[in-house]
Amino acid sequence: MKKTYTRRSFLKGLASISLGSLLTTSFGYTYAKYIEPRRLQIVRHTITSKNIPxxxxxIKILQFSDIHLGLSYDLLQLEQLMVTINNLKPNIILFTGxxxxxxxxxxxxxxxxxxxQRLQAPLGKYAIYGNHDHGGYGTNIYKQAIEDAGFRLLVNEVDTVSMPDKSYIHICGLDDIMLGNPQYEGTLGQLQPNIFSIAMIHEPDVAVKAAPFPVDLQLSGHSHGGQIQIPFYGPLITPPFGTVYPEGMYEVGDSKMKLYVNRGLGTTRIPFRFLATPEITLFTLQKT
Structure with a gap:
């Protein structure tokens, strides 16, 4: 049987060859393994909504994600990250798995x-499960670590962040899509149309399921921005549920729900990053 090739498969094959050639050069290998994974970009966004009190x-909300301690990210880097985050003086800190x-x-x-524990956020620190937190028999290991660190672990839960004038917003977290037991209706169904709501969901592509609910902003990680990108092509490989929305800001569904996909900090499977710089994201809320 004659095998046919689509333009995309041809480009992907060509990109793979180009990447292989790049990484086999001394500079390409050194940059992708030792330089870019240790870089850090601070991405800033202003979130506007009539629902913001x-x-x-x-109010500043800091998102960090996908540390993957143990492969290429170590505790010294984590200590340095704590200093960087605290210097930004966030009011709320969110870890997306x-x-x-x-x-x-x-x-x-x-x-x-x-x-x-060194992270300081006067209005709260929240976390959710990612697929690696459940994987490797890690469910209880992660739970103990993140709760001992002073984070509120949201597993299909909605929490209220309040101000002295009794105004408030909602922050909710779904269990991991791949290895957990997410409850869409039971969790997102608790949100109210006139109350500003943030949904923490590790895998970004399920935004199509979150958008019909009154979610103003979904925050995700998981994809690492592809971890390796090719110029004029984009991410070479993306994980399940991280393919449609690999990085950055999107509007999803008829409601135009905002979705932000953080590229994360560490690496998985292979200890390389190329044109997918590690990031932390600082969101500033603004009422319209």
């Missing part, structure tokens, strides 16, 4: 909470 004008690459193989999980 006046008392939340100027994948703390350890393989939790049951990570040698020192007890050393993680004292480092994460």
């Amino acid at each position: 006046k008392s939340f004008n100027g 994948d703390l350890m690459d393989v939790p049951n193989e990570y040698p020192h999980p007890e050393r993680i909470p004292p480092i994460l």
Whole structure:
């Protein structure tokens, strides 16, 4: 049988060859393994909505994601990250999953909470499960680490962040899509159309399921921005549920729900990043 090739498969094959050639050069290999994974971009966005209370004008929300401790990201980098985040003075800190690459193989999980405890956020620190947090028999290992660090772990839950004038917003978190038990209706169904709501969902592509609910902003990670990108082509490989929305800001559905996909900090499977710089994201709320 004659095998046919689409333009996309041809480009993907060509990109793979080009990447292989790049990474086999001394500079390409060094940059992708040792330089870009240790870079850090601080991405800033202003989120505007009529649902944001006046008392939340100027509130700063910091998102970080996908650390994958154990493969190429170490505790020294984590300590340096804490300093960087605290210097930004966020009011709320959100971690969107994948703390350890393989939790049951990570040698020192007890050393993680004292480092994460250093994060300061007067209105709260929240976290959700990623697929790697459940994987590697890590469900309880991750739960203990993140809660010992002072984070509220949201598993199909909605929490209220309030101001002294009794105005408030909602922050909710779904269990991981791939290895958990997410409850869309039971969680997102609690949100109210006139109350500003943030949904933390590790895998970005399920935004199509979140958009029909009154979610103003979905925050995700998981895709690492493809981790390796090719100029004029984009991400070479993206994970399941991280293919349609690989990085950055989108509007989804008839409601035009905002979706932001953070590129994360660490690496998984292979210890390389190319044109997918690690990031933390700082959102500033503004009422319209």
